[in-house]
Amino acid sequence: MTDKPSVLFVCVHNAGRSQMAAGFLNHLGAGRIEVRSAGSTPADRVNPVAIEAMKEVGIDISAEQPKILTPDAVRESDVCVTMGCGDTCPYFPGKRYLDWVLDDPAGQGIAAVRPIRDEIERRVRTLIDELIPGESA
Template sequence: MTDKPSVLFVCVHNAGRSQMAAGFLAHLGEGRIEVRSAGSAPGERVNPVAVEAMREVGIDISGEQPKMLTVDAVRESDVCVTMGCGDACPVFPGKRYLDWRLDDPAGQGIEAVRPIRDEIERRVRALIAELITAA
């Protein structure tokens, strides 16, 4: 554990929304916040349209791989942000949980994914402001 706040982004496949959110937090957080992402049923690879959408804003998530959600990942995070994963995320007392209701980019074209990406960026920026102020 570090003194930095830590955030875990969770969606079902860990291939779109949570990967974009983690990419934004890693980039915009500038190392001040620990970043994790995982899925309750991880996909084979990160959604290529999500990769393309992030590349458009200068963030490369092409090297990321979907990861399985573990109890340890939740336990080690200060904030757990769920994105449509239902009740798959274990709940621990003292953790902060946020549920970001966002459209799923799976099967969508780039035109549909851009607004999802932009909303994720807006929410990540707000979360960073909160966490950095609290720290």
Template sequence: MTDKPSVLFVCVHNAGRSQMAAGFLTHLAGDRIEVRSAGSAPAGTVNPAAVEAMKEVGIDISAEAPKILTIDAVKASDVCITMGCGDTCPVFPGKRYLDWSLDDPAGQGVEAVRPIRDEIERRVRALIAQLAPHG
């Protein structure tokens, strides 16, 4: 690992779960961890319910845009966290892979997205404690 660990969050559309996770990690870890997110079949825009749910906790992800998953993004990351698309993420030796089984917020209202958001925050906080405990 380099001086600064890097994390890639991957879900199918890169519109909900991975965007919320990247938002939390960027907000909570600051510049201690490099953050990327991508999707195997990116949507056109970030899920509005995810944007609203994150806004409720003071994190603005409205300017984010779904990105396609690339081999380079995986190669450049120390930890690759998949969220419901594990088979589509390329696997490279020496990388750490985690699969976070989370409900898909696609097509759901903000009420349904809140518990997903809260679980993502809990997992991101635990990840920061592992990767960058002294910050």
């Protein structure tokens, strides 16, 4: 592990919410935070509507691929943010766990995904402020 704080975003398919959150944290964190994302049952590809929604705010997540959640990914992260994956996330004492209750963008149109994206951005900005006090995103 590095001296930087590390965050793992987890959702079921690692195709929408967790990919958008990782995109925001990579962009807004500007290299100050190590970012990972994974899913308990990864999809074949990132949700195209999530990609479109993120492009609208200048963040390109089109090259990302859904990844399987592993115990090592959790073990190597300081903070694990779950988004609807329930009990499938391994638990390790000493880790900080957050559960963000967010609508699933799967099967939704762009108009329904925008508010989800915007709420994820708000929460990511708050998380950055908690992990790196005094350095607002």
